[in-house]
Amino acid sequence: MLTVENVSKTFSTPGGQVQALKDISLSVKTGEFVSIIGKSGSGKSTLLSILGALDNPTTGSIVVDDTQINKLSGGSQTKYRANKIGFVFQQYNLIPNLTALENVMLALEFGGYPANSRLDRAIQLLESVGIEEDQQQRRPTRLSGGQQQRVSIARALANQPAYILADEPTGNLDSATGKKIFDLLHDLSRSQKTTIIVVTHDLEIAGKTDRTFTLQDGKITTK
């Protein structure tokens, strides 16, 4: 269970104050697959970063499974990210000089997974997202966009997180590949009861999720 109450976020820029989120309240049930849509600059990424404790709200609170994450110390927020959250980014954001396998193992290391079984677990994760053996040994630059995104989903799943936060995971992919990635996420939410919050521009994708939130100028307009 994830509850957002009266969250506002204001950025100070040289040009003045930018209010990216205005008094947002919403809640997502465990195992739900929800989408957030909205125009560019409406605050989608900002909301996602606050849900993932990458940033703190200016006011308001975020309670995740009885813990108010915006009040945690920096170290505890890091642990929260390592163990409870799996991120999937539009730009994939794999570490460039590590192989696909090493990228997944890095997340396992941060999640405190035992060192001697990291390799087996990483191989199993990559196979489950359809990355074959020879691709596992490649660096991100030697993989296609769709393959990179699969690796990043494997990395997000590494520590069996309760939540997956995906910011336009299909934004850089062609529609066919994007659909496959989406289906992959969809299957996960069904099979592993993982709560998935996905930001998207694609209304077709949004239509397939359990619920869709629409952001407009930092406000929730539909629930």
Next chain:
Amino acid sequence: MNVVTRGIKNATRSPLKSGAIVLMFAVSIALILSMLVARGSVLTKINDLKATTGTAIAIAPAGVQGGQGGGDLLTTDQVATIKNTANVSSITSTLTDQMITSDTNLTSSLQLGGFGQRQARTDTSTSSTGTTRPAPTPRINVTGTTDVNSISTDGSALKLTSGSTIDANGTGLVALVGSSLASKNNLSTGSTFTAYGQTVTVSGIYSTGNTFQDSGVIMPLSTVQTLTGQAGAISSVKATVNTSDNVSSTVAALKTALSGKADITSQAETAAASVSSLQGIANLTFAGVIGSAAAGALIIILAMFLVVRERRREIGVIKAIGGSSGKVIAQFTIEGLTLTVIGAVTGLILGVFVSGPMTTSLVSSSQSTSTTASTTGRGGAGFGGAVRGGFSQLGTNVTQVTASLTPQIFLSAIGITLLIALLGSAIPAWLTSRVRPAEVLRTE
């Protein structure tokens, strides 16, 4: 793969860039080491110079050098003045004379040679013009002194090959005979010879390694004064000053006190020019150490600054997927340390090889203009000759600064390098801690 291997692996991520950083850093470390070596060697030389030039001041009547020249000998009053000058701790007085054939039954062990012939000719032509010149005969130098060790050419105690020393402050008819003269005249301890109409007993035989000195006779000062009928007369005084720092002020004080009646010289004063030019090099090398250390630090800081800047997103991702700040800092610190350690080792090895030639070229280029301390003295008797010998030796010494890499210098180079390396690692640590993980969601 852990933080350490990731850090090391990242350091070699782009070999060209890392290579350039390592090379630049290595050069600055090599410079630091070379400058430290040059400085150490020059400082050692300065100390050596100060120690060897010591605290001695030579005072001779104006116009007299060795046994030659004109002017009046120093008087008892003048000697008393010298003795009472501030900071003068002790004095050694010397009176030299030369015995001709009518004065003694000894035969000189010196060959006149071309050099001696020339002196003898000028001597006789001034005294007896128009008369037939007698065949020149070498004379025998007699040194009356209050301290027989002042005859030693190298500043140490006079070396006796047999017998015992004489009481230089006494009035006895005793003498120390130079080894060359002794063998020429078959003299040994206990033998006697005639000098100025008196019988003198040989107390010991000495050897200095200087043929001129070893052809002379040393007797107590009073004895020589009495024998030559010059009561109270002194041809040169060596004053010893309490500390080397007071030498130049004492020289000035003596010059005033004796008001031009005597030539006053000290090795310390003559060496001062060399010392100050060496001091100049020492200061230069110190600035060099600071400069190359600053350059090395700047290179590492700049390089790490660029590395962190270039990889902001990567740092953000690591933080976003649950990497603690500690792990990020550790990884980048190890990356920085890998570069600095490789650079430092390369630099230190390079430094060991270039520090020698560097010191030599540094010292010789600035010394070539200042080696004027060397003098070419005619072999005069007694103290004057010894001092001039010392001077010329000093002149060559100054140019012989040897570059030596002592363990202390090597350790201080390592210390400075370590300091730079730590700084070069602390900078990325600080920089990475400022990267906000939320930035990974921002599109470039």
